[in-house]
Amino acid sequence: GAVVSQHPSRVICKSGTSVKIECRSLDFQATTMFWYRQFPKQSLMLMATSNEGSKATYEQGVEKDKFLINHASLTLSTLTVTSAHPEDSSFYICSASSGQLTDTQYFGPGTRLTVL
Amino acid sequence: LAKTTQPISMDSYEGQEVNITCSHNNIATNDYITWYQQFPSQGPRFIIQGYKTKVTNEVASLFIPADRKSSTLSLPRVSLSDTAVYYCLVGGGDKIIFGKGTRLHILP
Numbered sequence: 001g002a003v004v005s006q007h008p009s010r011v012i013c014k015s016g017t018s019v020k021i022e023c024r025s026l027d028f029q030a031t032t033m034f035w036y037r038q039f040p041k042q043s044l045m046l047m048a049t050s051n052e053g054s055k056a057t058y059e060q061g062v063e064k065d066k067f068l069i070n071h072a073s074l075t076l077s078t079l080t081v082t083s084a085h086p087e088d089s090s091f092y093i094c095s096a097s098s099g100q101l102t103d104t105q106y107f108g109p110g111t112r113l114t115v116l
Numbered sequence: 117l118a119k120t121t122q123p124i125s126m127d128s129y130e131g132q133e134v135n136i137t138c139s140h141n142n143i144a145t146n147d148y149i150t151w152y153q154q155f156p157s158q159g160p161r162f163i164i165q166g167y168k169t170k171v172t173n174e175v176a177s178l179f180i181p182a183d184r185k186s187s188t189l190s191l192p193r194v195s196l197s198d199t200a201v202y203y204c205l206v207g208g209g210d211k212i213i214f215g216k217g218t219r220l221h222i223l224p
Contacts, residue, residue, distance in 0.1 A: 006159075036214075043215060046211055046212075095159075109158055112157065
């Protein structure tokens, strides 16, 4: 149980375009989803926390107008990287939890974004 | 949010037991301790979670002393496929902050 999927697994786009990444909890209802970014040889950096039906909470330094997050249902959250630039190239990972105090975050497999 | 400190890297040999200790001196009363494993270009995989004393599952054990200011992940009889980065995280179901993790390298 506790499976989280991401789509696409890999995307290459031109500078200036927008890219949408989907995160789905397949076998549980995720009241809370998290988006992380990871650069090579570095740890995961939390970008934002989203609760179903409400606006996402962004970490300091993360541009909310650039990284649009929508958590429209209990099984789906999307991250849209708007007007992507080469410096946005990274590994994006989502996680989901049911929001309980002791609940574990389950992570998706990640999406490799390359902006040319 | 509790900050965690782990060794940056560790080496071990196949078949050995590996213990990775994490310090979390300012852990809060409601915080749980969770360990994840991450392979390159993959999302972290849940290993084990505990609050106090000892927890064991099919892949690992987690030892937590009474003061909860540290925890030790124990991997029995490691194999080459256990080469990965291991993260110790402390939190209570809300956002968690990843530390640098421990890069475990298993040698034949």
